[in-house]
Amino acid sequence: MEVDVVTGLKQTSVKADGTRNAQQYSASENAYTGNPLPSPSSTFAISAMLVGLLVFLVAGTPPVWGAGVKWTSRALALVLLVLLLVWHFRRRYYRPQWQSHRRTRVWQLPGNQAYVLQRSAGQSRASAKLSEADAVRLRVFTRAIIYPAAYRQRITERYEPGQRTLVQRVTIDAQIPGRELRQILNPRDLLNGHVRTTSAPQQRTATASQEISAVSAESTRASEQVILFPILVPRKGEMVDNLRILASDGSALPTLSYRQYLQLVAEALRTLLDISYGRDISEGAQSEAIEAEIMALADAMQRAAPDGRYESNSGADAIRLLGAGDTNGEVANKGALTLAAQLITKLTSHYAVVAAVPCPPDGRFVISYERLMTPTLELAPLKEGVLAWFKARARLFFGSRPVDFSVSLDNAWTTQSYHLVVDAEDKVFVGVQEAPALIPYFTAHWNRLAKSAAEGDSQPIARAARLTTPPPYYRFQRRAGQRYAHFYTRFFPEPREDLKEGTQVPEVRFRFYEVPPGSVFRAVITASAAALLIWLIGFVASRKTDPGTDVPAFLLVFPAIAAAWLGFDGQPRRLLEGTLAARLSLVTTVLSSIAASGLYMINKAQLPHLAWDNFFGIQVLGIDSLAWSALTMVAIVNASCISYIYLARTWEFMHLSSRPSQFDSPKEFLVD
Incomplete structure (x- = not known):
């Protein structure tokens, strides 16, 4: 038996007679044993260098050194800061995470x-x-x-999403x-x-009372x-x-x-x-x-x-x-x-x-x-489109986590009747439920049985199986604005490796949307308030530079405070943490409100900054200033987009909830 040259441990494998062969693994297949994390002293030193470069980049050099030295040194500091950040990220985060996903050593049992x-x-x-x-x-x-x-x-499989x-x-x-x-x-x-079976006459003379007595015994x-x-x-x-x-x-x-x-x-x-x-x-x-x-x-x-x-x-x-x-x-x-x-x-x-x-x-x-299960996070690749790629990353950065996951039907073929239920929280409703690979999977298995039956009497067993095996059946519960999804199937075929479309068990995907009003409605309120205030103060400021009060500066900050409080200061709610549209609208509201407050203070102080001329002479709702016109347009577009999304989502929920059902079911009334 050989000794592993990397770890010094003996490795064996199974022979055909039940004994074990010596086996040697390469260094790339070893268990993760390091790279250890950087020491605290080195991390502190690198952090101090990064902070120093950042301070130098912001403050610059003394005026007596001249403008050329000032901008040259800042450019050099920026390059050093970027390189040091990349090196620190790879050393502190990237390499340890990559090393932790290497293959782990598996020692086989002795022969x-x-x-x-x-x-x-x-x-x-x-x-x-x-x-x-x-x-x-x-x-x-x-x-x-x-x-x-x-x-x-029968199998009933139920999922309850957590955080x-x-x-x-x-x-x-x-x-x-x-x-x-x-x-x-x-x-x-x-x-x-x-x-031991009895004769046919004895079986025919057996009464139900005798069978009951046998069962009780x-x-x-x-x-x-x-x-x-x-x-x-x-x-x-x-x-x-x-x-x-x-x-x-x-x-x-x-x-x-x-x-x-x-x-x-x-x-x-x-x-x-x-x-x-x-x-x-x-x-x-x-x-x-x-x-x-x-x-x-x-x-x-x-x-x-x-x-x-x-x-x-x-x-x-x-x-x-x-x-x-x-x-x-x-x-x-x-x-x-x-x-x-x-x-x-x-x-x-x-x-x-x-x-x-x-x-x-x-x-x-x-x-x-x-049991507990942790779903794998699926980020849209770039090949699916730039918009899908951007939205997937934006959801992570802005903390938007919709209820959107897929469930494999691994248990469906192990039973005759299968129910899959996904329970979500009360503030969401079923938006999408689909299984694109389900029809090709069923078709491949049913065609295989049909082909076996068409071969005639040469394979009577296969023909009998085709005649006695019922066709697969599945159904989704209709979407009616409910918070749960229900999938049902029976006679689900077992996956086969020799079947092209029937090897991989299909998945069912569910996506849940917010029940109105939700976070989108809060975004509509704050965006509309910000657009109205920005237009009003911009209309006044474009005609009178100093209205004689600082109240507009405080008024413009209120939408930013409201957006931050309504959108990000809430209790965590399982998988749903607000939609991406609401988060983007709230961020735009915060930035536009703060920018408007700063623009107002610049105009009141009569500073030359941002005093651009309106070359085309176009007025935006009576505003002459180019800077105020651009800021007002941003606020109006933000409020219009989020309002449209809110109206569309509300109509979708109303449409799903009010569709008539072909079965007798309870009814909910909204009356005066």
């Missing part, structure tokens, strides 16, 4: 751990004398990972099929893993049965934050630790291999099955690399080769062998969060979980 897990699973089965009911429970666990829609009847996170709450309505339920509740009716045993049900199957490397798993009564359910989960996987794999050969493979001469089992366990135990790659995926292939190379007829149940290969294929790249769920007499149970 002998697969042998330990295999031996532990065999000893556990031998000591506990695994019953047929336990074998069925392991099969339920396996099928719930591979075919989750066979057990999950920067989303609270995801998922409720699962599950049903254990009747055949498997009878095998779990009444293991004495089993023979070699199959249900099994209810006592059901209270003692526990199903190990996979709640989540995330990709390896994905962390689940603040996970809480709850039963239908709100009580917390226990979950398996990672060691217990691996033990469960090993027991399920051994059970499937025993079923496939019809006997315990550890007592026979199936050395190929033992080797394939070791490789499969090694694949299930391996850890994902930061880039999503995996060292090996040969365990599932080795299990498939057991059935393909069976020339002596040793494999009695190739279906169990296929199930084992599918299980390892899934658990090579994913892991399961397993909860212990009590099994009710009817096999139907409700389980829910909630």
